[in-house]
Amino acid sequence: MEKLILRRVDRNNEEMLLNFGPQHPSTHGVLNFLVETDGEVMKKAIPDIGYLHRSLEKIGEMVGYPGFMPYTDRIDYVAAMFANEGYALAVEKLLKLAVPKRAQYLRAISCELCRIASHLVSVGTMATDIGAVTPLLHAIREREAVNDLIEALCGARLTYNYHRIGGVAYDAPTGWKDKVLAFLDHFDSLIQEWDRLISFNEVYIKRLANVAVITREDAVSYGLVGPNLRGSGMDWDLRRDLPYGAYPDFKFDVPVGRGFRGVSGDAFDRYYVRVLEMAESSRIVRQALEKLPEGEIAAKVPRKVKPEPGEAISRVESARGEMAYYVVSDGTERAYRVRARTGSFLAMGIIEKISRGLMIADLVALIASLDVVAPETDR
Amino acid sequence: MTINEIHEKLKAQFGDAVGPLSEPRIDPFCVVKADRIVEVCRWLVTAPGIELDFCEDLTAVDWPKRNVIEVVYHLFSYRHRHGIVLKVEADRANPVVSTVEGVWKAANWMEREVYDLFGVTFEGHPDLRRVLLPDDWVGHPLRKDYQEAGGFHGIPNVRENPLVELRRLDEVRIAERARKAPPPAPAAAPAPAAPPAPAAPKA
Numbered sequence: 001m002e003k004l005i006l007r008r009v010d011r012n013n014e015e016m017l018l019n020f021g022p023q024h025p026s027t028h029g030v031l032n033f034l035v036e037t038d039g040e041v042m043k044k045a046i047p048d049i050g051y052l053h054r055s056l057e058k059i060g061e062m063v064g065y066p067g068f069m070p071y072t073d074r075i076d077y078v079a080a081m082f083a084n085e086g087y088a089l090a091v092e093k094l095l096k097l098a099v100p101k102r103a104q105y106l107r108a109i110s111c112e113l114c115r116i117a118s119h120l121v122s123v124g125t126m127a128t129d130i131g132a133v134t135p136l137l138h139a140i141r142e143r144e145a146v147n148d149l150i151e152a153l154c155g156a157r158l159t160y161n162y163h164r165i166g167g168v169a170y171d172a173p174t175g176w177k178d179k180v181l182a183f184l185d186h187f188d189s190l191i192q193e194w195d196r197l198i199s200f201n202e203v204y205i206k207r208l209a210n211v212a213v214i215t216r217e218d219a220v221s222y223g224l225v226g227p228n229l230r231g232s233g234m235d236w237d238l239r240r241d242l243p244y245g246a247y248p249d250f251k252f253d254v255p256v257g258r259g260f261r262g263v264s265g266d267a268f269d270r271y272y273v274r275v276l277e278m279a280e281s282s283r284i285v286r287q288a289l290e291k292l293p294e295g296e297i298a299a300k301v302p303r304k305v306k307p308e309p310g311e312a313i314s315r316v317e318s319a320r321g322e323m324a325y326y327v328v329s330d331g332t333e334r335a336y337r338v339r340a341r342t343g344s345f346l347a348m349g350i351i352e353k354i355s356r357g358l359m360i361a362d363l364v365a366l367i368a369s370l371d372v373v374a375p376e377t378d379r
Numbered sequence: 380m381t382i383n384e385i386h387e388k389l390k391a392q393f394g395d396a397v398g399p400l401s402e403p404r405i406d407p408f409c410v411v412k413a414d415r416i417v418e419v420c421r422w423l424v425t426a427p428g429i430e431l432d433f434c435e436d437l438t439a440v441d442w443p444k445r446n447v448i449e450v451v452y453h454l455f456s457y458r459h460r461h462g463i464v465l466k467v468e469a470d471r472a473n474p475v476v477s478t479v480e481g482v483w484k485a486a487n488w489m490e491r492e493v494y495d496l497f498g499v500t501f502e503g504h505p506d507l508r509r510v511l512l513p514d515d516w517v518g519h520p521l522r523k524d525y526q527e528a529g530g531f532h533g534i535p536n537v538r539e540n541p542l543v544e545l546r547r548l549d550e551v552r553i554a555e556r557a558r559k560a561p562p563p564a565p566a567a568a569p570a571p572a573a574p575p576a577p578a579a580p581k582a
Binding site: 049050053055057058093094096218220221222223234236241242310311312313315322324326328336337339341345346348349350353378379 | 438441457460483485489520521
């Protein structure tokens with residue numbers, strides 16, 4: 001980084017080097033961008049991350065297998081369920097453990113509720129970053145309702161630690177199903193309200209459509225995942241294409257960016273794919289609640305989790321796209337290596353390329369549309 | 380295509396450069412010779428019927444006992460929904476592996492992370508800088524023999540246990556109360572309790 005700064009000092013022209021962050025309200029956490037500008041136009045923005053690095057992968061090697069579960073929450077605190085599930089799936093694969101059907105359904109329900117909460121934060125903060133403050137309040141209001149439901153399920157509102165190796169921690173409390181259904185009835189109508197409120201607002205569309213276009217080839221090559229990949233027109237969703245857990249039992253559509261208001265792969269597509277995904281999550285939760293089977297909520301797991309030597313990778317479709325856990329076991333009670341591959345880290349890699357020629361104000365739209373969460377990039 | 384079929388094709392194309400598929404211990408992998416990895420990856424992306432266009436994960440595992448650092452490539456194809464896991468073994472003393480940044484752009488940042496945390500140098504990488512840790516960090520923390528330096532620019536990474544200080548304050552308060560209390564019968568007058576020594580700060 002220092003070298004980059006020194007290189008710019010002796011230039012004697014209109015170019016400037018701006019520090020965008022690390023304490024900036026629009027960077028969604030502690031991120032820094034070194035922005036080379038020529039007037040209002042960026043030459044490029046170089047992401048500088050690592051401010052939130054807590055070496056979670058090293059911690060994973062030090063605590064036992066079950067002990068790492070609360071730490072996974074901290075990988076992505078906006079959508080902690082998915083990190084729980086991914087880690088649980090990887091260790092279950094190592095242990096060759098079958099998860100009871102009811103636990104799989106509870107996992108799917110909790111994850112989809114969490115996806116709604118996470119996408120609400122994403123689209124709400126995106127509106128704020130663009131300059132519309134009111135929508136965030138509407139989004140956070142609904143997210144509070146989701147948080148209440150998840151709190152009733154597992155006792156926590158942010159870092160859930162709900163999934164366990166072999167199942168889930170608690171069964172759904174009595175009357176919970178009706179509460180969730182009541183919320184979903186209210187929420188489904190809210191998506192139309194949301195569209196009227198902000199999505200199809202003329203100013204909003206002008207700020208986002210045709211801005212920061214990522215082509216499908218670039219999205220695949222740079223390893224973008226989840227809504228960012230689908231926003232670029234790639235029809236791929238792990239839940240449908242490589243289903244895990246209870247997902248084969250559900251019917252849902254996968255929204256793909258087809259250029260809703262501009263060209264495919266622009267910031268508006270990435271945004272609107274998330275709005276549509278919330279409706280699909282609501283559909284999945286309804287189906288899961290309807291079919292929720294009776295039975296155990298966790299498999300029998302030995303007190304000392306000691307998988308045979310080997311390695312396993314698990315992939316889950318998180319709110320920020322595909323999250324993969326690569327766990328290596330050497331036959332002891334502690335993992336030999338835990339690796340979390342997250343969507344935000346790779347999304348940061350494309351910013352330098354896409355930012356070329358954008359206006360400074362559009363950098364905010366780019367970051368918000370990629371839905372980057374700082375702890376997930378840094379781990 | 381199953382992982383076995385991809386491996387057979389790879390073996391037919393590159394011969395000895397591709398090792399055998401590991402016995403199926405959950406997720407199998409195959410070891411590729413370090414000097415052929417770029418060639419192998421380029422072929423895997425373009426070969427018809429295989430087309431592994433998604434570099435899902437690129438990471439490393441340190442094995443001090445075998446004196447190698449394994450660089451692990453998880454590759455996947457969106458079109459055919461199959462994948463393979465490749466590994467390259469690098470010498471721990473001087474780990475150098477060719478970069479696959481030219482094959483998948485995603486490798487750029489993931490290789491930077493492996494360089495940062497394991498100290499593997501990727502030959503030909505356009506921008507090999509530390510990504511998570513500060514530029515002047517010493518060592519590579521995910522190596523098994525990494526020793527913490529005990530702080531960074533004067534910021535300590537250990538702190539005094541706050542309970543020690545609380546207990547010291549408690550003891551001072553108890554001693555004070557004992558001193559203020561009316562003296563008991565003169566026959567059984569104990570010697571005044573000496574205030575305990577303050578807890579020594581941890582190094």
